[in-house]
Amino acid sequence: xxxxxxxxxxxxxxxxxxxxxxxxxxxxxxxxxxxxxxxxxxxxxxxxxxxxxxxxxxxxxxxxxxxxxxxxxxxxxxxxxxxxxxxxxxxxxxxxxxxxxxxxxxxxxxxxxxxxxxxxxxxxxxxxxxxxxxxxxxxxxxxxxxxxxxxxxxxxxxxxxxxxxxxxxxxxxxxxxxxxxxxxxxxxxxxxxxxxxxxxxxxxxxxxxxxxxxxxxxxxxxxxxxxxxxxxxxxxxxxxxxxxxxxxxxxxxxxxxxxxxxxxxxxxxxxxxxxxxxxxxxxxxxxxxxxxxxxxxxxxxxxxxxxxxxxxxxxxxxxxxxxxxxxxxxxxxxxxxxxxxxxxxxxxxxxxxxxxxxxxxxxxxxxxxxxxxxxxxxxxxxxxxxxxxxxxxxxxxxxxxxxxxxx
Amino acid sequence: xxxxxxxxxxxxxxxxxxxxxxxxxxxxxxxxxxxxxxxxxxxxxxxxxxxxxxxxxxxxxxxxxxxxxxxxxxxxxxxxxxxxxxxxxxxxxxxxxxxxxxxxxxxxxxxxxxxxxxxxxxxxxxxxxxxxxxxxxxxxxxxxxxxxxxxxxxxxxxxxxxxxxxxxxxxxxxxxxxxxxxxxxxxxxxxxxxxxxxxxxxxxxxxxxxxxxxxxxxxxxxxxxxxxxxxxxxxxxxxxxxxxxxxxxxxxxxxxxxxxxxxxxxxxxxxxxxxxxxxxxxxxxxxxxxxxxxxxxxxxxxxxxxxxxxxxxxxxxxxxxxxxxxxxxxxxxxxxxxxxxxxxxxxxxxxxxxxxxxxxxxxxxxxxxxxxxxxxxxxxxxxxxxxxxxxxxxxxxxxxxxxxxxxxxxxxxxxxxxxxxxxxxxxxxxxxxxxxxxxxxxxxxxxxxxxxxxxxxxxxxxxxxxxx
Numbered sequence: 001x002x003x004x005x006x007x008x009x010x011x012x013x014x015x016x017x018x019x020x021x022x023x024x025x026x027x028x029x030x031x032x033x034x035x036x037x038x039x040x041x042x043x044x045x046x047x048x049x050x051x052x053x054x055x056x057x058x059x060x061x062x063x064x065x066x067x068x069x070x071x072x073x074x075x076x077x078x079x080x081x082x083x084x085x086x087x088x089x090x091x092x093x094x095x096x097x098x099x100x101x102x103x104x105x106x107x108x109x110x111x112x113x114x115x116x117x118x119x120x121x122x123x124x125x126x127x128x129x130x131x132x133x134x135x136x137x138x139x140x141x142x143x144x145x146x147x148x149x150x151x152x153x154x155x156x157x158x159x160x161x162x163x164x165x166x167x168x169x170x171x172x173x174x175x176x177x178x179x180x181x182x183x184x185x186x187x188x189x190x191x192x193x194x195x196x197x198x199x200x201x202x203x204x205x206x207x208x209x210x211x212x213x214x215x216x217x218x219x220x221x222x223x224x225x226x227x228x229x230x231x232x233x234x235x236x237x238x239x240x241x242x243x244x245x246x247x248x249x250x251x252x253x254x255x256x257x258x259x260x261x262x263x264x265x266x267x268x269x270x271x272x273x274x275x276x277x278x279x280x281x282x283x284x285x286x287x288x289x290x291x292x293x294x295x296x297x298x299x300x301x302x303x304x305x306x307x308x309x310x311x312x313x314x315x316x317x318x319x320x321x322x323x324x325x326x327x328x329x330x331x332x333x334x335x336x337x338x339x340x341x342x343x344x345x346x347x348x349x350x351x352x353x354x355x356x357x358x359x360x361x362x363x364x365x366x367x368x369x370x371x372x373x374x375x376x377x378x379x380x381x382x383x384x385x386x387x388x389x390x391x392x393x394x395x396x397x398x399x400x401x402x403x404x405x406x407x
Numbered sequence: 408x409x410x411x412x413x414x415x416x417x418x419x420x421x422x423x424x425x426x427x428x429x430x431x432x433x434x435x436x437x438x439x440x441x442x443x444x445x446x447x448x449x450x451x452x453x454x455x456x457x458x459x460x461x462x463x464x465x466x467x468x469x470x471x472x473x474x475x476x477x478x479x480x481x482x483x484x485x486x487x488x489x490x491x492x493x494x495x496x497x498x499x500x501x502x503x504x505x506x507x508x509x510x511x512x513x514x515x516x517x518x519x520x521x522x523x524x525x526x527x528x529x530x531x532x533x534x535x536x537x538x539x540x541x542x543x544x545x546x547x548x549x550x551x552x553x554x555x556x557x558x559x560x561x562x563x564x565x566x567x568x569x570x571x572x573x574x575x576x577x578x579x580x581x582x583x584x585x586x587x588x589x590x591x592x593x594x595x596x597x598x599x600x601x602x603x604x605x606x607x608x609x610x611x612x613x614x615x616x617x618x619x620x621x622x623x624x625x626x627x628x629x630x631x632x633x634x635x636x637x638x639x640x641x642x643x644x645x646x647x648x649x650x651x652x653x654x655x656x657x658x659x660x661x662x663x664x665x666x667x668x669x670x671x672x673x674x675x676x677x678x679x680x681x682x683x684x685x686x687x688x689x690x691x692x693x694x695x696x697x698x699x700x701x702x703x704x705x706x707x708x709x710x711x712x713x714x715x716x717x718x719x720x721x722x723x724x725x726x727x728x729x730x731x732x733x734x735x736x737x738x739x740x741x742x743x744x745x746x747x748x749x750x751x752x753x754x755x756x757x758x759x760x761x762x763x764x765x766x767x768x769x770x771x772x773x774x775x776x777x778x779x780x781x782x783x784x785x786x787x788x789x790x791x792x793x794x795x796x797x798x799x800x801x802x803x804x805x806x807x808x809x810x811x812x813x814x815x816x817x818x819x820x821x822x823x824x825x826x827x828x829x830x831x832x833x834x835x836x837x838x839x840x841x842x843x844x845x846x847x848x849x850x851x852x853x854x855x856x857x858x859x860x861x862x863x864x865x866x867x868x869x870x871x872x873x874x875x
Binding site for chain 2 (some may be wrong): 048049055056075081085090091193307317329332333336337343344347359
């Protein structure tokens with residue numbers, strides 16, 4: 001076997017190139033529903049639908065992998081329905097890859113009163129208030145029913161900013177124990193990949209310890225979890241950096257819940273490959289367009305008579321010239337219907353998802369051409385008119401991987 | 408008086424450029440007929456047909472690419488009031504691009520091949536409490552009521568260049584049966600307004616433009632025909648050359664039109680039918696294009712239309728016009744919304760997905776239903792045209808059969824509809840809630856009574872006295 005390829009029953013990972021300056025990598029991942037190119041952003045179709053887009057419209061953004069949420073699908077349409085239908089691909093008419101989270105994060109983010117014990121997460125059903133228990137076994141069973149190409153282990157998620165060190169250690173160690181239970185309960189390792197999730201809050205030693213434990217269990221992919229919960233960006237970068245240093249080269253590395261363009265670019269430089277976040281699609285519904293020059297609020301009155309495209313030079317269906325099959329959608333029309341007709345939200349969702357995926361595509365191309373450091377500089381140069389405005393956390397994190405933004 | 412399609416006598420008239428009658432039972436245009444509406448630069452509209460109803464320039468829930476790919480809309484109705492919150496509205500400033508681009512199309516990014524029909528108001532429109540005045544038309548924008556002059560409306564039409572523009576009409580929205588005196592005033596006003604409108608558009612015609620001018624449809628208002636007889640005669644004898652069609656706000660007027668030379672004109676109904684039986688009646692009365700707002704409502708309600716024309720030959724009781732997709736029975740059904748339907752939603756997805764999307768309040772549910780329901784209407788009209796090709800008797804027989812096979816009410820959806828916006832309706836006294844309340848006061852379970860959670864002041868006092 002070639003030294004740059006890792007295979008497991010349901011996944012092949014091929015490392016194509018490494019940046020000669022930073023820790024960035026470009027690779028190919030072959031999953032049960034087709035190949036995907038890393039680094040990659042994965043949009044979130046929470047309830048088996050990407051916020052108003054048809055599966056074909058999502059395909060047109062070049063999306064190869066989208067997320068579904070185990071927690072949401074477990075409630076609606078429910079496991080029995082999923083089993084009868086034959087899984088989430090069939091439910092939503094999506095023939096490309098699906099990644100599902102374990103449901104653990106929603107327990108914490110959506111439910112005020114979830115009690116976490118060694119057995120699992122206990123919570124009250126939002127439907128009828130009846131007590132429910134989500135265990136690692138149940139999470140696996142649900143994700144097996146969903147049939148996702150990548151499943152996530154149930155982890156004990158704690159806000160990273162929690163000051164309770166003992167609880168943090170318990171959560172980290174429990175997540176390792178739960179991984180063992182998930183591996184034991186996973187019914188389809190031949191066609192569904194189970195990824196572990198590294199916990200440990202902002203304590204780098206604890207993170208390293210968790211990395212060693214998780215890596216030893218040899219899952220086909222590895223996620224860094226528990227971030228994006230309000231911690232300082234500096235601390236976020238340190239955690240990603242500390243983890244990627246210990247992770248095997250030939251496995252995909254997924255940083256969960258990351259979506260701001262700067263975060264993506266810096267995380268890639270720190271050695272991460274996969275990201276997901278609801279922000280691009282959620283912000284679209286609020287009327288915000290993501291562009292290489294920053295985020296524009298299309299509801300602002302200054303766009304009322306702006307007959308330009310959402311972002312000049314963008315290749316999405318909304319922005320590209322009509323001669324190339326574009327729709328001829330103007331900022332003025334988006335403004336006209338923002339938060340008034342759902343069509344505006346759909347159009348911005350198409351644009352924003354395209355933007356995020358295209359950003360990662362450009363990052364990948366620059367890594368393959370070994371000009372990623374130059375790309376990073378262009379990226380920040382486009383985003384901020386004045387280098388003085390570059391966020392210090394990004395400057396510092398990039399400096400540690402040998403890129404000096406200020407030079 | 409010459410009647411009939413008049414293909415020779417009226418060859419220089421505006422209408423002759425756009426509308427061709429392929430068949431007619433009687434020549435006066437007051438019975439079902441086949442035709443073709445050819446608007447410059449757009450696809451040919453086979454009639455009878457329906458026009459979809461846009462809201463703020465978009466067919467609700469359908470992005471322009473989905474309209475192109477998944478529907479076969481003949482035309483789309485847009486209301487000027489959806490675009491002009493302010494007098495200096497943005498839409499007035501956009502330039503169409505290319506040789507045959509029209510600003511209304513350019514602003515809404517509407518698919519190029521589909522013609523637009525512009526009227527001043529949405530249909531049905533929200534009642535303007537102050538009503539129209541002799542010079543001003545009351546409209547309802549997303550920021551509230553305002554009035555526009557006929558000159559402003561004419562200027563809007565001249566600038567936006569819709570394919571068809573409906574002349575200004577003095578419609579009473581508050582009263583279903585206005586007094587005769589009021590009806591007369593509506594008629595006189597509409598006549599004045601139309602003359603003014605036609606004059607302004609004629610004067611404003613730019614000869615340097617590549618884009619052809621909008622075709623003007625004259626309004627026929629819901630006023631007893633005897634009262635508006637003078638207006639009808641004015642239309643037929645004085646301004647006929649300047650109008651390309653009629654916009655009929657009350658289809659009951661149709662039989663009376665045989666007394667005038669309107670046979671050659673395409674007739675657009677702006678009298679919303681309640682159900683497909685209503686559509687068949689309009690077609691039977693000689694309507695060429697029906698505005699069908701109920702499609703959007705039905706999709707929002709979570710209902711998939713199921714009817715077809717001719718009605719299927721089955722003898723198992725009254726057939727429903729639609730299926731409530733909220734119903735639990737669809738939860739695991741991999742069947743299409745309608746068996747053998749060729750629309751995108753039925754070919755690519757299934758009932759279980761639509762049911763899930765509605766339950767989860769995911770917007771794609773409404774998108775799929777819009778695609779399906781518009782497809783059902785497109786096929787329905789295709790069926791009507793095929794029957795008419797067999798002859799008017801065949802059509803009338805099938806229309807009667809349709810009425811015996813199908814229920815007359817479209818089933819109601821049992822779930823929540825998409826959020827309603829300010830421009831959709833104006834809340835009125837005692838108006839029912841559009842959606843049931845989702846948020847409830849934590850401590851208001853007073854009806855259950857079991858826990859004694861009545862308001863504190865209603866609790867009996869310890870001294871045995873009744874509550875204060």
